[in-house]
Amino acid sequence: MEETKPIAEIEKEIVEEFALFDSWDDKYEYIIDLGKKLAPLAQEHKLDENKIKGCQSTVWMVANYRDGRVFFEADSDAIIVKGLVSMLIRVLSGQTPDAIIETPLAFIQQIGMTSHLAQTRSNGLLSMVKQMKNYALAYKLKNEVNG
Amino acid sequence: MITETTIPSLDIAAIRRQFPVLQREVKGHPLVYLDNAATSQKPKVVIDALVDYYSGYNANIHRGIHTLAEEATAAFEATRDTVARFINAASREQIIFTRGTTESINLVAQTWGRQQVNKGDEIIISGMEHHSNIVPWQLLCLEKEAVLKVIPVLDNGELDMDAYKALLSPRTKIVSIVHVSNALGTVNPVKEIIDAAHRQGAVVMIDGAQSSVHLDIDVQVLDCDFFAMSAHKVYGPTGIGVLYGKKELLDAMPVFQGGGEMIKEVSFEGTTFNELPYKYEAGTPNIADTVAFKAALDFVTETGKDRMRQHEDQLLAYATDKLQQLPGLRIIGQAAEKISLVSFIIDGIHPQDIGILLDTQGIAVRTGHHCAQPLMHRFGIPGTVRASFAVYNTMEELDRLIAGLQRAIKLLA
Structure with a gap:
């Protein structure tokens, strides 16, 4: 199995990539591109129970647990949100439950995205992070129970 | 024209x-x-009015005997006169200050509605209502086992007026309709809606949140029974709005909230209530924003x-x-x-x-x-x-x- 880079290292890469952009337009162009490139979620997973419902756009997310690591897949009907979730997947998918639970995800602030999407009801970003951490916590607890 | x-x-x-x-x-x-x-x-005149109030004559209104209280009361009540002129109400007593359109609608649903709507009665709204003009009536219907009827919206965003007339019945108690749709911009034929409802003996509430800044409002010509609006959509401050009502309805309705200002005499055996408009204005009101609301209406009228x-x-x-x-x-x-x-x-x-x-x-x-x-x-x-x-x-x-x-x-x- 391919070794996953630590969260901090992936975050650093993203922050460096964003440092190349000097305008909001460029940042969003990049995020839109990420959104377009993210593999669509299989239709069978686009269920109400997998929805993270924001006020405006819908995000579907599923998680799997293999070999002590959590893997995420997600999709959205809005392309910028999809680009954002694609970055979260890049950082968090394949990490251990503990790493996912503990990370403050500092890169979101460092690339200037919190100010945009965190304060309003249209925000999906924080609910996505919360959902990913909830999955990690659930797998961690399940693990402890099963010994 | x-x-x-x-x-x-x-x-x-x-x-x-x-x-x-x-x-x-x-x-x-x-x-x-x-x-x-x-x-x-x-506009700056509205912002200045807020600053002037707090810097110059902030005081609690109506009961104070001192100069600041008199000045604050005069400014507060001057807004009531200005609102009455703005929508051409017959008297200043018919202007009740609320937190906004939403509270005005809730006030009517919770007072007039609870008193007048009974099991099996019908309430008509339209398919283009803001949630603020849906939910208060749904709550009332749940409590009273009344029926909510909805006027359909046509493809072009206008109301299906034939369907509306078919929905009206002797059981219709109130028709509550948005004057102008916030989502579509449609100006509804409220005069026609009001007249048709009155012929069935129903009362009509108009949600004027969007219309009051754009259209000339004359509640006497419209002959609506209730009209609601918010200051913040008319270049005024947030947190202040208006309920207009016909005097005989406002007089007959039960009180909304209990507290200061809305009472005449209080004893532990019972309380008598104040007259209009104070009957519906419990507690210290939003004085500063009410004062600045006048500046906003003056701005609109002067422009x-x-x-x-x-x-x-x-x-x-x-x-x-x-x-x-x-x-x-x-x-x-x-x-x-x-x-x-x-x-x-x-x-x-x-x-x-x-x-x-x-x-x-x-x-x-x-x-x-x-x-x-x-x-x-x-x-x-x-x-x-x-x-x-x-x-x-x-x-x-x-x-x-x-x-x-x-x-x-x-x-x-």
Whole structure:
């Protein structure tokens, strides 16, 4: 199995990539591109129970647990949100439950995205992070129970 | 009918200078504020009125014997007179201050509604109501086992008036209708709606949140039984609004909330209530915002609603024309009579993506369901992008909107 880079290292890469952009337009162009490139979620997973419902756009997310690591897949009907979730997947998918639970995800602030999407009801970003951490916590607890 | 040539045009540049926030930049671009249906920006006279009140004569009103209390009371009550003139109420007692349109509707549902609506009675609203004019009636229907009936919306965004007339029955107790749709811009034929309801003996409440800034309101000509509006959509402060009611209804209705101001005498055996309008104004009111509300109404009256409307209609015509030329763009709501608001979707693009990209260019629009989810379902869409115009908007700003949309389409398509 391919070794996953630590969260901090992936975050650093993203922050460096964003440092190349000097305008909001460029940042969003990049995020839109990420959104377009993210593999669509299989239709069978686009269920109400997998929805993270924001006020405006819908995000579907599923998680799997293999070999002590959590893997995420997600999709959205809005392309910028999809680009954002694609970055979260890049950082968090394949990490251990503990790493996912503990990370403050500092890169979101460092690339200037919190100010945009965190304060309003249209925000999906924080609910996505919360959902990913909830999955990690659930797998961690399940693990402890099963010994 | 007044023709265009008889109305002198406004000096929009001079008006813009009265709005401090319009001077700011957003993300490196001069702000283009096109979210006026959500809330309008405030002219300096309104901001000054707030500062003057707190700096000069802040005091609790009505009962104080000292100079500051007298000055505050006079300013507060002067707003009531101004509101009465603004909507042509027959008397100042018919103007009740509330927190806004939402509270005004809830007040009527919880007082008049609880007293008058019984099991099996019918309440009529329309398919283009804001949640604020749906939920208070749903709650009342649940409590009283009454029935909520909904006037359907036609494809062009107008109400199906034949269906409305068929819904009216001897069991109809109240018809509560939005004057102007916040999501579509449709101006509803409220006079016709009111007259038809009255013939069945029903009372009518008009939600004037969107209409009061654009249309001339004459509650006596309309003959509506209740009318609600919010200050913040009429260039005034947030947190203050109005309920107008016919005097005989307001006199007969039970009180809304108990507390100070609304009482005449209190003993532990019982309480007698104050007269109109104080009967419905429990507790220390929102004095500062009420005082500043007058400055907002004076601004509108002095600028001239007819001149503002002429400018806004020109903006609407220009925006509608330019938007329709964009590929894949569909305007939702094409009623014959509209206020200056355009709601639209673009094929294959989520409204939220458009809103985010316009914001990066300093352009503020609203995206989403506009608190009218049943209406969005009716059109089979998750939401729209809504650009809504005020007197200070310009054709140049609309050009920036169009350019911003062209860019967004290029990036997102």
